[in-house]
Amino acid sequence: MDQNTPSYKVLQPLILAATIAVGMMFGYKLNEKPEINLVSKHDFPKDSINYTGRVEELIRFIETKYVDTIHQEKLLDAAVQAVLAKLDPHSVYMNPTETSDQNDEMNGKYYGIGVENYFIDDTVRISKVIEGGPAFQAGLRVFDKMVMIDGDTVAGKKLSYESIRKKLKKKQGHDVVIKIMRNGKLQDVTIQVGEVKVRTVHSTLIPEIETALIRIDKFGTNTYKEFMEEVEKWFGPNKAKNVILDLRNNPGGYLPEAINILSQIFKEKDKLLLYTVGKSGKRNEYKSTGKYFFNIEQVVVLINEESASASEIIAGALQDLDRGIIIGRRSFGKGLVQEQYPLNNGGAIRLTVSRYYTPSGRSIQKDYSNPNIYAMDTEDSYAHFEDTTSSKKDVKYYTKIFKREVPGGGGITPDIFIGNKSTKQDSISSEAYQLLPEFAFKYLSQNPELLKAGINAVHDNEKYKAAFEVYMTSRLGADFVKKNKHQASIHFEEFKDQIERILLKINDYDTSTFSKEDKFIQTAISTIKDNKSPKAFTPLH
Numbered sequence: 001m002d003q004n005t006p007s008y009k010v011l012q013p014l015i016l017a018a019t020i021a022v023g024m025m026f027g028y029k030l031n032e033k034p035e036i037n038l039v040s041k042h043d044f045p046k047d048s049i050n051y052t053g054r055v056e057e058l059i060r061f062i063e064t065k066y067v068d069t070i071h072q073e074k075l076l077d078a079a080v081q082a083v084l085a086k087l088d089p090h091s092v093y094m095n096p097t098e099t100s101d102q103n104d105e106m107n108g109k110y111y112g113i114g115v116e117n118y119f120i121d122d123t124v125r126i127s128k129v130i131e132g133g134p135a136f137q138a139g140l141r142v143f144d145k146m147v148m149i150d151g152d153t154v155a156g157k158k159l160s161y162e163s164i165r166k167k168l169k170k171k172q173g174h175d176v177v178i179k180i181m182r183n184g185k186l187q188d189v190t191i192q193v194g195e196v197k198v199r200t201v202h203s204t205l206i207p208e209i210e211t212a213l214i215r216i217d218k219f220g221t222n223t224y225k226e227f228m229e230e231v232e233k234w235f236g237p238n239k240a241k242n243v244i245l246d247l248r249n250n251p252g253g254y255l256p257e258a259i260n261i262l263s264q265i266f267k268e269k270d271k272l273l274l275y276t277v278g279k280s281g282k283r284n285e286y287k288s289t290g291k292y293f294f295n296i297e298q299v300v301v302l303i304n305e306e307s308a309s310a311s312e313i314i315a316g317a318l319q320d321l322d323r324g325i326i327i328g329r330r331s332f333g334k335g336l337v338q339e340q341y342p343l344n345n346g347g348a349i350r351l352t353v354s355r356y357y358t359p360s361g362r363s364i365q366k367d368y369s370n371p372n373i374y375a376m377d378t379e380d381s382y383a384h385f386e387d388t389t390s391s392k393k394d395v396k397y398y399t400k401i402f403k404r405e406v407p408g409g410g411g412i413t414p415d416i417f418i419g420n421k422s423t424k425q426d427s428i429s430s431e432a433y434q435l436l437p438e439f440a441f442k443y444l445s446q447n448p449e450l451l452k453a454g455i456n457a458v459h460d461n462e463k464y465k466a467a468f469e470v471y472m473t474s475r476l477g478a479d480f481v482k483k484n485k486h487q488a489s490i491h492f493e494e495f496k497d498q499i500e501r502i503l504l505k506i507n508d509y510d511t512s513t514f515s516k517e518d519k520f521i522q523t524a525i526s527t528i529k530d531n532k533s534p535k536a537f538t539p540l541h
Contacts, residue, residue, distance in 0.1 A: 055079065073345070080349070088352050089368050090336050096346030097162075106253060108222040111172045114196035115140060116505070118441050123147075123155040124164065127441055128505050133196040138189050140180070142506050143445045147186065148179035155181075200253075201226035202508065205234050206244070209528045211298075213521070215246040219253025219310040224260040228293070231264065235294035242298040244524045245314070248328065252309025255286070262317055263289040265296055265324070271359075273317045276337055278354035298531070299324030300524040303412060308332035315412045316358035322401035322534040326414040327523050333411035335365030360397045366410040402535040415537035416527070418519050432472055432484070433494060439471045440498035455500040464492065 055076075062070055080093045094102060104110035114133025118125050124146040129136045147155045149167040170176055170193045178189050200223045203214040212234040216223060234240035243265075255274075262273050269290025276284045301315050301324055312331045318324035335357070338350040357363055368374040397408045407413045443464070444450055450457055458464075473481045500518070 084349065088336055089371065089374060090334065090338060091350060091352045093349050094347050097165075099342075099346065099348045106218070106220045108200065108220050109195055109197045111193060112196050113140075113168065113176065113191050113193060117146075118438050119161070120438050120442055121156075122158050125441070125445070127502065130196055130198060131508060134191050134194045135189075138191040140178075140189055140191070141182065143182075143448070144189075145181040146178055147181050150177050199226055199508075201230055203230035203233065205239055206525065207239070209242065209525055210240055211242040211244055211525075211528055212240040213244045213246065216250055216311075218250055219255075219257040221254065221257075223253065223257040227257075227261050228264070231294055231296075235296070241296075242300075242528050243296050244300045244302065244521065244528070245324075246302045246521075247307045247311040247314065248302050248304045248520065249306040250308070250311040251306065251332075252311055252334065255310060255313070258310040258313045259286050262314060264292050264294070265299055265318070266321070267292055271321065273321075273359065274313055274356055276354045276356045278337075284354075298528050300527055301326050302520045302524060303328040303331045303414060304520075305329050306332060307412075308334045312364045312412050313356065313358075316362065316364060319406060319412065319415065319534070319539070320359040320362070320397075320399050322399045322404070325416065325527055325532060325534050325537060326412060326539070327416045327527070328414045328418050328520055330413050331364070331411035333364055333366030333409075335363045359400060360406060362397050362406065362408040364409075364411055399534070404534070404538050406539050413539040415534065415539050416523060418523060431476060431480075435472060435475055436495055436498045439468060440495055441502055442471070443467060443495075444499060444502055450499070451503070451506065455496060455503060458496050458499055464495065468495070 059072060059075060062075065063072065077093070077095060084091050084093055104112075112134075114130040114135045115126050116128040116130075118127050126135075126140060126142055126144045126146075129140050129142060145155060146164075147153065149164070152167060154164055154167065168176055172193055172195075174193050176191050176193065178191065179186055180189055200217045200220045201214065202217075203212055205211070206213055212231065214227065214230055216227070231243075259273060266273070266288040267290065268288060271288040272285055273288055274286045276286075278284075299318060301318055303311060303315050303326060307315070307328075308331065312334065315326050315331060319326050335355055336352045337354040337356055339353045340348050340350050342348050355363055355365060366374065395408055397406050398404060399406060446467075469481055
């Protein structure tokens with residue numbers, strides 16, 4: 001019942017704007033989601049009070065008397081959003097397009113062309129071509145630029161995503177002709193819209209410690225199935241004994257997928273993993289099944305400030321029950337449960353109906369009484385080397401086995417903290433940081449040799465500094481760069497992180513090439529090598 005939507009991932013807004021999956025957006029729902037999902041669907045209760053008369057009366061007055069022409073649908077959307085804005089940050093309205101996109105994204109397969117992209121310099125640039133999808137079969141490649149769609153120019157015209165979407169949106173089996181720019185040459189690519197499958201789970205083996213490194217991007221309809229496929233790949237032939245679960249940047253998803261994964265880690269039956277409490281005060285408990293298929297020994301979980309909801313459920317349960325060691329930075333802090341209600345216009349609202357609690361009784365939800373502080377909390381956490389946990393000092397919580405004190409409120413605080421590579425970022429450097437995702441992709445497109453050489457070939461040199469300074473000037477202005485010239489160099493480590501993320505995505509998360517400088521993973525490896533127990537760690541306060 002819980003999915004952290006991208007609109008609340010406040011740390012990297014440019015990533016959100018730039019990395020929309022084009023293929024995902026150009027299609028329609030293949031299947032209805034199961035009823036047991038994190039954001040469950042419902043009809044409005046029959047005994048609900050009818051307030052529509054007052055709203056309709058207001059709209060009628062505006063339409064007939066207001067001096068300017070008003071678009072009714074936009075006015076109604078604004079009214080709905082204004083009402084929900086008075087609630088919590090995760091009770092949201094989704095228009096029909098957003099609702100369809102969310103359904104497609106979580107289903108694991110959809111109808112579209114099968115690409116992801118950045119929107120840089122008013123041009124769509126392909127950042128990933130999903131293997132086996134229509135675009136892949138048609139020969140589209142990473143770094144291709146979309147110039148025309150079915151004869152209409154789309155490059156350099158400052159078009160919105162919505163307008164580009166409309167040009168690409170076609171039914172299954174229909175063709176779309178895209179003129180692309182590749183290596184300075186124009187060529188036409190004809191793509192037949194079809195089914196695209198997207199995996200949410202990726203893994204590799206770290207043989208020296210007999211450990212499977214498993215990354216989960218989100219908790220979609222097929223995540224548990226994919227998780228078991230990866231576990232069987234390594235544990236079936238006895239190549240792995242331990243698991244490093246990488247939940248960094250995982251915004252959450254469907255609750256049953258997270259609970260099923262936890263049930264493979266806990267051997268005991270009826271272990272309390274999570275409970276929720278709604279308006280009535282009724283407590284709903286979720287417990288382990290005891291039906292595990294492989295013997296998983298040590299467990300390490302990697303989290304950061306963008307790990308939310310279902311990711312926090314897994315990290316919280318493993319920490320509270322002293323089953324695993326949590327490494328990274330304080331998680332997002334989303335402990336609210338939503339139910340989804342369809343609207344007549346094809347859109348939907350997600351309404352918070354309860355809160356969830358970890359086995360020790362902790363609420364993960366951070367304080368949202370001040371919307372501005374809430375919006376900046378994740379960025380503030382990232383911007384400092386030291387953790388800035390906003391825990392509840394007046395209430396103490398303890399793990400179930402070793403009775404370690406753990407902070408409550410404001411996300412999951414890791415047992416081992418991994419700080420930001422920079423000692424501190426001020427508000428101005430944050431502006432520069434937000435440019436890194438698209439700059440890193442553009443830099444990579446201009447240095448394609450890095451695709452083969454990998455992240456370890458990226459070095460701190462004058463070439464990078466000069467290129468970033470030019471890019472900052474183009475986006476933030478010469479005055480900014482003149483006043484803050486040092487910003488071009490302090491972000492080099494973060495720049496390498498962005499390059500690595502892009503390389504992993506291009507290579508379908510082939511984590512066998514992960515950076516030797518990834519402190520999260522290297523710390524996890526050391527933890528497993530030393531056979532460390534959760535008993536040795538008390539999370540930072």
